[in-house]
Amino acid sequence: MFGKRKKQEAPHYDRTGKIPVIRTSICTGEQVAGFKDPVSGKFEELMLLRSDRDFQEFLRLYHVEAAEIKREW
8 A cells, every 4th residue: 555656667559650759839838748650640649748757757668769759849
């Protein structure tokens, strides 16, 4: 009950043929991380990023390198 929390595992997500993207709102600055299909242009939101800690968690959970991520406005 009051023990340590288990580290959250990422839900299995097939990212073949998809690119990691962070979408940022111009007005509010809100950031959402997810994967985008380059053929259809469909974006699938996976995580709201409120801080750098959330960003690092996204990188860890989905095994993504920071250099791979594209940013969209």
